[in-house]
Amino acid sequence: MVFTKKEVDYSLYLVTDSGMLPEGTTLCSQVEAGLQNGVTLVQIREKETDTKLFIEEALEVRKLCTKYNVPLIINDRIDVAMAIKADGVHVGQDDMPIPMVRDLVGPDMIIGWSVGKISEVEQLSQWGPKYVDYIGIGTLFPTQTKKNSKKVPMGPQGAIEILNALESNNATWCRTVGIGGLHPDNIQRVLYQCTSSNGKRSLDGISLVSDIMASKDAAGSTKILRALLDSTTYEFDKSLKFDSEGPVNHQSISNVIKQVSSNRPLVQHITNKVHQNFGANVTLALGSSPIMSEIESEVGELCKIPNATLLLNTGSVAPIEMLRTAVHAYNEERRPIVFDPVGYSATTTRRSLNDSLLSYGQFTCVKGNSSEILGLSGLNRDNMKGVDADTSLTDIKLLAQATRIVAFKYKTIAVCTGQTDFICDGTFGGELHLSTATNGSSVDSLTVFAVSNGDIPIMGDITASGCSLGSTIASLVGGLGPSGSVFDAVVSAVLLYKSAGKLASETCEGSGSFHVKLIDNLYNLFNENEPSKWSATLQQL
Ligand code: TPS
Numbered sequence: 001m002v003f004t005k006k007e008v009d010y011s012l013y014l015v016t017d018s019g020m021l022p023e024g025t026t027l028c029s030q031v032e033a034g035l036q037n038g039v040t041l042v043q044i045r046e047k048e049t050d051t052k053l054f055i056e057e058a059l060e061v062r063k064l065c066t067k068y069n070v071p072l073i074i075n076d077r078i079d080v081a082m083a084i085k086a087d088g089v090h091v092g093q094d095d096m097p098i099p100m101v102r103d104l105v106g107p108d109m110i111i112g113w114s115v116g117k118i119s120e121v122e123q124l125s126q127w128g129p130k131y132v133d134y135i136g137i138g139t140l141f142p143t144q145t146k147k148n149s150k151k152v153p154m155g156p157q158g159a160i161e162i163l164n165a166l167e168s169n170n171a172t173w174c175r176t177v178g179i180g181g182l183h184p185d186n187i188q189r190v191l192y193q194c195t196s197s198n199g200k201r202s203l204d205g206i207s208l209v210s211d212i213m214a215s216k217d218a219a220g221s222t223k224i225l226r227a228l229l230d231s232t233t234y235e236f237d238k239s240l241k242f243d244s245e246g247p248v249n250h251q252s253i254s255n256v257i258k259q260v261s262s263n264r265p266l267v268q269h270i271t272n273k274v275h276q277n278f279g280a281n282v283t284l285a286l287g288s289s290p291i292m293s294e295i296e297s298e299v300g301e302l303c304k305i306p307n308a309t310l311l312l313n314t315g316s317v318a319p320i321e322m323l324r325t326a327v328h329a330y331n332e333e334r335r336p337i338v339f340d341p342v343g344y345s346a347t348t349t350r351r352s353l354n355d356s357l358l359s360y361g362q363f364t365c366v367k368g369n370s371s372e373i374l375g376l377s378g379l380n381r382d383n384m385k386g387v388d389a390d391t392s393l394t395d396i397k398l399l400a401q402a403t404r405i406v407a408f409k410y411k412t413i414a415v416c417t418g419q420t421d422f423i424c425d426g427t428f429g430g431e432l433h434l435s436t437a438t439n440g441s442s443v444d445s446l447t448v449f450a451v452s453n454g455d456i457p458i459m460g461d462i463t464a465s466g467c468s469l470g471s472t473i474a475s476l477v478g479g480l481g482p483s484g485s486v487f488d489a490v491v492s493a494v495l496l497y498k499s500a501g502k503l504a505s506e507t508c509e510g511s512g513s514f515h516v517k518l519i520d521n522l523y524n525l526f527n528e529n530e531p532s533k534w535s536a537t538l539q540q541l
Contacts, residue, residue, distance in 0.1 A: 003071045009040035010205035011229050013177050016044050020214040028060050033218035035068040038226030043090050045075035058084045098131050118165045125169035137162050139180025145209045155359030156193040163196040179207040184224050188234040189362045193411050195437035202437035233430045236362040238334030253492040253531040260479025261287050265307035267474045272315025275467035282468040285523035288475040294318040299326045303333040309478025311470050315342035327361035336364035338474040345375030365413045373416035377402035400448040408443040413490045421451040421494050425487045453498045453536040461511040472497045499534035
């Protein structure tokens with residue numbers, strides 16, 4: 001045994017599959033290309049290979065692993081692992097039970113287990129530290145590699161639940177890798193989002209098959225993966241800072257408005273029919289250009305227009321493929337996405353649709369009414385009346401906590417609207433760390449801000465008033481220049497919208513003229529740019 005278990009570096013864990021090798025490559029040439037460029041752990045997983053050949057290949061790979069000083073794990077075949085003196089074994093849920101594996105391999109071999117359920121974490125923590133050394137959490141995303149898998153992809157949110165279960169069951173010894181459909185376009189997001197709620201634990205690494213084994217340039221692919229793993233920031237909003245310079249004040253709000261006026265962002269709305277016309281007018285009132293496009297083939301061009309921003313409102317839904325393409329395109333271009341989970345919790349269909357969309361990408365801001373944010377937080381799923389907010393939800397502590405949870409879970413700026421609006425920044429400036437997560441900054445340590453302006457009940461008497469706060473946030477975030485602060489822009493949008501709503505409610509003659517006056521007041525407050533005169537107030541809770 002060359003390695004002690006504590007020394008193992010799980011950061012880039014290659015699992016083999018000789019069924020997908022490109023022409024001109026071999027199992028060993030692909031593994032060696034990986035080892036030369038940053039693979040830190042290798043697992044031989046050959047489901048179709050006869051024992052004799054398996055052993056021959058395993059001995060070759062073992063030589064390579066010894067040369068590069070990297071441990072070797074064998075999948076499923078405990079006999080082969082023992083025969084070739086591998087460093088460890090990896091077993092799935094349908095393979096030999098873990099206690100039997102440990103009895104056979106002895107105390108020093110590394111044992112890995114594929115885990116996808118909380119009950120499996122409870123089981124491994126009952127066994128204690130002598131049994132499972134690490135788990136492969138998955139499958140995270142759809143994968144072509146594991147044929148006939150019955151598992152539904154769990155997405156980052158599923159992995160977070162497993163990390164939380166490890167913490168709540170005190171399985172501190174157990175290391176973790178994420179697996180399933182991992183590629184350069186989603187790895188940083190997974191590492192960034194997957195942290196336990198207490199802020200103490202994130203994934204120790206990623207494990208993958210096809211991105212290296214099926215690559216025509218395994219060395220180049222590994223280098224890309226290594227660079228992503230080694231960077232400590234996920235810049236999902238390329239030109240934008242997340243942190244505020246200090247407390248948001250009239251000066252910083254005025255700066256946001258100035259940047260938006262001069263940059264005139266394009267705000268692509270993918271939104272429900274009821275909101276389209278009003279949202280377009282709100283966007284225009286804020287010096288921005290709306291485009292209501294659900295054409296999949298043009299998303300790639302739209303997101304490249306300077307200051308392009310996406311508002312994704314799930315009130316009525318474009319084809320899911322179009323939505324996925326849009327989320328990927330804006331993420332790839334590092335442009336902001338504001339997500340509005342309309343009617344989350346109203347029906348099972350809406351909940352699973354919103355959950356799927358949220359698993360596709362990284363969102364700069366998630367804005368919902370109190371029922372939606374409570375639903376997303378998991379604190380309360382049973383209080384939806386259709387897609388409207390339940391106005392009886394006024395428990396400030398509960399709503400503030402729900403906002404914190406959503407901000408932390410999705411590493412986003414969460415906005416919860418209601419009589420009082422709550423805002424919480426859970427982005428940690430895009431920082432990501434293997435293993436140590438947010439260095440102990442937990443959900444509970446996040447600061448929540450409240451925006452109030454008295455009750456404006458008439459807001460609920462027009463259509464799309466909540467959706468149009470989404471348009472306002474998207475305009476202000478999208479209009480920021482390179483020195484802008486996203487958090488300042490979100491706060492500015494909420495203050496502006498609430499102040500305009502109050503003024504409109506004071507001068508309107510009914511809900512019809514309120515509609516018009518809301519646009520007038522947004523237009524005037526934006527163009528005057530004198531935030532000291534706005535009536536809505538910001539308070540740190
Ligand atoms: C560490 N497993 C789950 S998904 C998958 C495999 C092999 C395919 C991923 O392929 N955790 C560890 N080792 C394992 N063998 C498993 C889990 C089981 P791709 O990266 O091409 O999507």
